[in-house]
Amino acid sequence: MSQVEVRNVTKRFGRTVALDDVSIAFEDGGFFALLGPSGSGKTTLLRTIAGFHFPDSGSIRIGERNVEKVPVEKRDIGMMFQNYALFPNMSVAENVGFGLRVRKVGSAEETRRAREALELVQLGHLGDRRPSQLSGGQRQRVALARAIVTNPKVLLLDEPLSALDKTLRVDMQIELKRIQREVGITTIFVTHDQEEALTLSDRIGILRDGRIVQAGPPREVYNRPVDAFAAGFLGEAxxxxxxxxxxxxxxxxxxxxxxxxxxxxxxxxxxxxxxxxxxxxxxxxxxxxxxxxxxxxxxxxxxxxxxxxxxxxxxxxxxxxxxxxxxxxxxxxxxxx
Amino acid sequence: MAEVIHAQDRRRLLTLLGPAYLWLTLAVFLPLSAMLFFSFLSDMPGDAPDWGVTLGNYTQFLENPTYATLLWKSLKLGVTVTLFCIVIGYPCALVLAKSIKGRAREALFLMVILPFWSNSLVRIFSWAIVLRGNGVLERTLNWILPFDIRLNLMFTTEAVVIGLVHSYLPYVILTSYLALQAIDDDLIDAARSMGASKLTILNRLLLPLSLPGLLAGAVLVFVPVVGSFMEPRILGGRMGTYYGTVIEDQFVAVYNWPLGAALSFILLAVVLVILGAASPVLRRART
Incomplete structure (x- = not known):
């Protein structure tokens, strides 16, 4: 559990500037939503924090460590993907235990911690199933268990709920929030759904064209937007x-x-x-x-x-x-x- | 499809599948049946007036150990060529599917498929030019290396293997590529986010998930290589006597079709037994 700090990060892909001098801090244990239209750079920012991209300039700190040149494998993060990205050739328990096995914690501890994580998402009884035998909501929970089982410093969520239908999504929002509180992990999630951002997060960052337009608590951003874009994007004006x-x-x-x-x-x-x-x-x-x-x-x-x-x-x-x-x-x- | 098929559907099914089955009957079933029939004859009808039905062609295989020796040699050749195709082809497919994007991928793909588009005889004789003493390979090596080197690979087992690997490599690359490409890149990203090294990702994700494709490619290589005769004959010379060349001899040189047919069916049976023995592994890979 750590604070994440992004300072003056710029990232270009060819001629397009995906992130333009972005500076933003994510508080320890907070739930932060990155909100913006497609192409605003929110996913690029998340993937840069994750370590899939290295910034062209600027620095990224996770906890006490400067990580802008550290590859994703060594950043100690947990990440959840839009399509869950569960490994189809492994059972649910093996999926959850994967990160532990990579860290060579020993098979007894691997089994114990994988079960604990599955119990946290209320799927303790499904460890032997294959991902293909699960429903969308269950896959979601497995992906979440897999992302937090290694006690990463930060949990990154890339549009985690967008593939679910509406009722299930609301259930999962509540569940996600509960688990995040319980674990107390610094969480950053990307969404284009403003309602989801308002429901889940205690801070919001609105992005546009690779820049942070406004960041702050949801109520403050909603009631005191800094410009017309922020006013129109978060809520209606x-x-x-x-x-x-x-x-x-x-x-x-x-x-x-x-x-x-x-x-x-x-x-x-x-x-x-x-x-x-x-x-x-x-x-x-x-x-x-x-x-x-x-x-x-x-x-x-x-x-x-x-x-x-x-x-x-x-x-x-x-x-x-x-x-x-x-x-x-x-x-x-x-x-x- | 599990439900009851109505009469109308059955008629439609028949019309759609009919041409394919007709073609299979004409092009595969009938010739194979004829060959199977020939394999039990003592002589070809028309060649000798006193032809009759016999098991002699099959017992010849048992009586003369040369055939079994050659079959064993051909099977070893099949395994060698298949292994080389896997060792060379799978990494190629991996790079092609996961590292290279866009135009470069198309260009490389074309180069992979190119051997398919050239005539196999041309291909083999081109290798002859490269591999023979004072050939392209030897000259190039002598030009690069400071010391003198004598390299005549022509008419060796190595030459046969090189020619066959070149001919059949595209199968492994194509099947592995398709299997690898179907693997979602997010899976790799997810594994990386959990701290997995490239080797772990290869061993625990990419290989298991693409194994069906890789094995399909291996089967596509192994089966024809065991019966191959052209590459062994041209590139192998005296060393190039294999089971396939013996069969070919029976048809085109000795003109003993019944024996050639019998040897072919023994080969078919052996290959089927090998694939049958391997099928549990193949099936496990599919799930």
Whole structure:
């Protein structure tokens, strides 16, 4: 268990710059999500920390050790792959014991620790099976057990849950979080699923074009995005056009800034809202009922806006679709233009 | 397929498979049956008026130890050539499948397949030019090395092995390549992340997972090499008498087709017995 520190790392593949002067620290025992669109460099960053790539410049520390020139075999990491990458020619127990056997811990200890790891992921009874005889969720757990059995300094997860269907994914998220807490291992995981990032991690890093756009606790990144990309990528943002700013209480000088709201911060009504609230007029395009929650798509000054609220909190709306959208002034997002 | 096949499906199956079976019957089954029939004749009908059915051709194999000696020699040749093909071909396939990407791979692949596209006689005589005394190989070595060297490999067992390995190497490379390429690179990355060295990865992952392909290639080499006659004859000269050349002699020189046919079927039986004995190993590799 160690702190991981990436300092000024640049990595090029041919002419493309995959990582552009990236500096980021991963706290000891923390659960860190790297989030970004495809091609943002998040996987490259993970694989560079793992040791599959060596940075062109910059340094990487795992614990007390500078590892930027150490190959992956010697970095003492645990990694979980998108497609699990279980060895099909070995049993589940052999898969989990592989890293221990490589470290020559002795067969008795290998068996004991492999069983412990399998019990941790609640698969103690399946050690003799082949990976091909397991379900997707079980394979996932085996891959996790295999990644942590050697007590690595850091656990790296490359889109670990993206191959699972939605219900199973939520179960695995909870399970992953439980095991991570139990083991206390520094965990870095890559995902393009923002909900997953918010659910699991205690810190988030948003990447774009090989740079870290913003890093911090999920709530902070969500509520105070540093730029329009971060605001739009983590959660959804309703942008206020310049013409709509008049009469609103804004937290900052509008010159050189853009303002937005989150869909869940809005209230919709047919009548003008109480004074003290920010409000804009809009035209209701669609109201989508989804059980407990409902989504309203509203056109505001030519911009598409979205509102998410409990369905019961949305009042009867007029037939002509002319509505007010209101939010508390402190819920306004501010980013540089 | 395990369910009941309806009449309509059966008809469709027959139409689709029919041509293939017809071809197999015409091209494989009938000639083989004819040969099997010949192998039990005392003389070819038409050659001698008093031909009859006999087991004599098969007993000849037992009576004359030369045949068994030559068969043993041919089997040893098969094992030698197969081993060389594996030792040379598997690393080639490994590099081709796991280290080289893109255009370079295509170019190298072409060079691997090239022996297949050249006429085998041309190929063998080219080796003759290279291997003979004062040939390409000897001259090149003398040109590079500071001391004088005499190297005449022509008409030796080594020449036969070199020629055969060159002819059959592509089989091992192709089958191993396909098996290796099917192995997900993430498996290798996963093993590396657990601290496995390259050797461990080769022994515990790549070899076991590609063994079916490697063995398929080995079988594809072993079987024809045991019965080979062209390379032994041209490159082996006096040393090149093998079981295959004896069979060939029966057909083209001595014109004793029944004996040639009998010897062929004995070879077929021996090869089948060897493959049958090896099949548990082959089957285990597949799972």
């Amino acid at each position: 309703n942008w206020l056009s310049e013409g709509a700013l008049a009469g609103l209480t804004l937290p900052a000088d509008p010159s050189g800034r853009r303002f937005a709201t989150r869909p869940e911060a809005l209230a919709i009504s047919a009548a003008a809202p109480a004074p003290g609230m920010n409000a804009v007029r809009g035209q209701l395009v669609q109201r989508v009922f989804a059980g407990a929650m409902a989504t309203c798509l509203v056109e505001v000054d030519g911009q598409p806006w979205k509102l998410i609220a409990r369905d019961r909190d949305i009042p009867e709306l007029p037939g002509d679709g002319a509505v007010w959208l209101a939010w508390a002034p402190q819920d306004t997002l501010v980013v540089p233009a």
